[in-house]
Amino acid sequence: MRQILVTGRYSDGSERDLTHFCELQAESPDLVKISRGGLLRPQATGETAMVIQAGERTARVPIIVTDVDKPQRVSFRHEFIAALNVAGCNAGACHGIPSGRGGFKLSLRGYDPAADYIELTNSALGRRVNRFDADASLILKKGMGQIPHAGGPRLMSVNPVPQEIVRAWLAEGVHDDSAELPALTRVEVLPGSRVQTAPARWQQLAVLAHFADGSVRDVTRLTAFSTSDDNIASVDANGLVEMKQTGEAAILCRYLSIIECARLTYLELQPSFVWPNPPEHNDVDRHVFAKLKALNLSPSDLCTDQEFVRRAYLDLCAILPTPDECRAFLNDTASDKRAKLIDSLLERSEFADYLAYKWLDVLRSNRLTIQIKGSHAYRQWLRSHIERNTPWNEVVSELLTASGSTFTNPPANYFRGPYDNGAPVVQGAQNLAESTAQLFFGIRLQCAKCHNHPFERWTQDDYHHMAAWFAQLKAQPDGENLGSPKQPYPWQLRENALVIYTDGSGEVTHPQSGKLMAPKVLGMPAPIISPDADRRAVLAKLVTSPENPYFARATVNRIWFHLLGRGIVDPPDDFRDSNPSANDALLEALAREFVKSNYDVKHVVRTIANSRTYQLSSHAKGGNQTDEKYFSHALVRRKRLTAELLLDAICAATGDPEKFTGMPEGTRTVQLPDGQVIYTGGRYASWDRHPFLKAFGQPAREAVCECERESDLNIARALEMKNGAFVLGKLRAPENRLGQLLAKGLSDSDIVTELFLATLSRPPLADETRSVLEHVTKADNKRTA
Incomplete structure (x- = not known):
């Protein structure tokens, strides 16, 4: 059988699928039968033709039917x-x-x-x-x-x-196939991509299977179809796609073990749409605006200076600007003041604090696994590299090749796993393969551990080839860093360090075939490795190579996610054909720029932050209010303050810093080496996360996935902000910002201005000042009002 596709080509250059909107007739119905929807079934050997009638247009397609009289058994x-x-x-x-x-x-x-x-x-x-x-x-x-x-x-x-x-x-007698059955080599989907304009919302797909003997077979009706986005497109069991709204979707086509995707774009043109032709600050805008223009989406206006100064400080340094910093920026009349602010923020120590904290989340820096001493060392190692702007490929190489004590050589903590019966251990090769793939390739490989990945090209072979890189990794206790069994202070735990090393022994075998699996990087050819070489050194070179199609893209995508609240590929660590990027050209351009700049993270951050795209307002414009994928406006809902930023912002706004056990006064949450900061006592030192941070979704740092962090709104969090013990404590602290302003004898109007600048990074509007002053005037106590 064969799935027929009928495509109409129009004078404006557009194409439209007509398979289900035309008449299909066989000149010799005794040779072939054609059902509505284009499924052709051969009946007898011979030659005939199919006549296609679409409106006033007709086409005649010759058909040759062979070997019908030589039926083959079902495979x-x-x-x-x-x-x-x-x-x-x-x-x-x-x-x-x-x-x-x-x-x-x-x-x-x-x-x-x-x-x-x-x-x-x-x-x-x-x-x-x-x-x-x-x-x-x-x-x-x-x-x-x-x-x-x-x-x-x-x-x-x-x-x-x-x-x-x-x-x-x-x-036919339930037969198995013979040993001569040709292997499936590849699957082809037609059309592989298409842009359609309303009202043409349907597209029939055809799937062809290619086999090792050179034969090709239509397997459309033996293919399982699914969609990457149900809101944009749906697909039925016959491969008929219905587009629902403007956007892009990948239609996943799985025949046996091979998966291919069709990329479909649907546009609902608006006669009144006029592209506003906004100025482009750099290549980021060129690619984003090209996509928006193609989708008939207008970008929002530029955000105000008040919005920008707050956004930049929070996104780059995880801090609120002080009232003086707000005033200085808002009063600056220079045309390049935004670019200058970005440059200055990138050189501040807070930038290194914040970026290190983000990476330590997914590097699983927690005291339950690597001990508090290991967490301190891990943070300091990573933070110092970020502050010096060490090329990111060098940082990752050092991480993947680290050996020695986890206390004296901090990146060795990457290989340390959770305690096993009270003893520190190294992570298994399989866990390290999964972590490395997700962190530095953006690929979630876990599904391929037990079976071929159901939604991606990765197989069990790929999984165990990756695990083989770590098969020779070993660990033993570091006798010089065992610590003391005594507890001079309740917050000091017995500390157990590990020494990480390789000894040239250890292999990975395939769980099904028992075959020895040689080290091989995802998406790259197998390298030649000397028997006495540390496999990790070869791995690090391949992972960070410009030839690796994933490393640069995964890194810039994660940076984009941190700055804009949504990855170009989203989730940011889930690259797969069935989860297409929102803008391929943008992703490739940023990846090329990253490699060209010698893997300069600050350069990528600077490029994105200076773009008009990053600086767009969150206010919708021209019908873009439903867009949460193509960056036509700032995504406020996707960029809620994280638990740590919210706590620090409350402390900064109230002028009452939080005190963390064992840490210097004034330490912010993003400067903590570990999330567990509350000492809970007991015979042995016990720690827990800060209750406010826990309530607002701070991750436990037990997974390499960005998804471990929870940011959704719920009733508990709303109540915590309204009358939680932490917030009320900061508001009632006698020496907080309000107390200090009252002690200075400032006017009520000036106090209101200072509080607005410290909290919202802008002066109050006239109505806001008037409302607050009326409330304060009627109150018996200014402090409690």
Whole structure:
């Protein structure tokens, strides 16, 4: 069978899928049958033609049908397994889970067809198949809903082909394939990409499978389809896509173990839309505005100076500007004052504090794993590199190759794992493969540990090739840093350091085949490694190489996420074909600039912060209020202050710094080496996170995923801000900012101005001043008012 695609080309250069809006007729219906929707089924050998009628246009396409009189048996591995994939029988929610369901266990999405064949034909006394009466087979009767089935009638859908394949395989005698079965080499999706304009909201897809013997087969109806964004596009079991609103979506097409995507863009043109042609500050704006223009989205206006000064201080240094700093910036009339402010913030110590803190979150710097001494050392090592602006490829190389004591060589803490029965241990090779892939490639590899990734190209082989880089890693206690069993101070724990080293022994084997897995980087060819070499040194060179298609993109995408609240690829550590970027050209341009600048992180931050895109207002304009993907305006909802920034901002606004056990007075949360800062006592020193930070989603630093941090609004957080003990304590502190201003004898109007500048980074409006003064005048006590 063959899925026909009919495309109309128009005078304006646009293309439109007409497959479901034209008449398709075979000149010889006895040779081929064509159903509505373009599915062509051969009936007999011969030559004929198909006539396509679309409006007043017609086209005639020759058709040659061969070998119909030489029927081939249904392929168990290429067709029957694919039919189960489409029906969802071997999905993770059904019989594809490790324990199976209802006593019936299939490999997840058919990754082990040999085991599936045995399960279908031999297990449970072979009761699931009937070699003499196909229609009496349990798998068919349950799949068609003829007898009770918890999963429902999985073979009764708009796509009849899976049911036909299953019945035919059963009727032919439930045969497995011969050893000469050609291997699947690649899958092709047509069209691979397309831009469509309303009202043309439908697009039929066709999927072709290419095999090792050179044969090509249409497998559209044996392909499982899904969409990357249900709000923008939906897709049915036959591969018919319906676009719902302006935007882009990737349609995931999975045939057997191979996944390909079709990238579709849909535009709803507005006759009244006029591109405002805003000025471009740099290449960031060129790429962002080109995308917005193509999507008929207007960018918002530039944010005000008051908005910018607050945004820049918080985003770059995690601090509020002081009232004096606000006044200085707002009163400055220089045309380049924003660029100068960005330059000055990048050179402040607070920038290094903040960026180090962000990375330590995902590097899992916590005292439960690496001890407080390790956390201090880890932070200081990373912060000093950021302050010196060490090229990021050198920082990552040092991290991946670190050996020695985790106390005296801090980057060695990257390899340290959670305690095992009270003893410090090194992380396993598999955990390190997952961490390295997610942190420095932006790839979540975890799914490929047990089976081929269900939504990406990565296989079990790829997973264990990555793990092989760390197979020879070893650790032993550092006898010189064991600490003392005594507790001179309650907040000092017994500290256990590890010495990280490699000894040339240790390999990774494939859990299914038992094959020895050689080290190989994702998306790159296998390198030649000397037997006596530290594999990690080779890994570090490959990871940070300009030839690595992921390292630079993953790094700049994470920086973009930190500054704008949403990654170009979002989530920022989830690069996959089924999660396409919002702007490919922008991502590639930033990655190239990063490499060209010798992996200069400050240069990338400066480039983004100086762009008009970064400096856009959060106020919607020209119908862009629904856009949360293409950066037409600042995303306030996605950029709520994190727990640490909120606590520090409250302390700064009230003028009452928080005190953390064992830390110097005035220490901000982003300067802490570890999130556990509250001593809870006990026979052995016990620590916990600050209750305010915990309430507002501070991560425990136990995962490498940015998703560990929670930023959603909820009732508990609203109540904490309104009458929580921490906030009330800061407001009532006798020596806080208000107390100091009252002691100076300033006028009520001046006090209001100072409080607004300290809290909102702007002077109050006239109505706001009048409202506050009226309230204070009526109160018996100015301080409590």
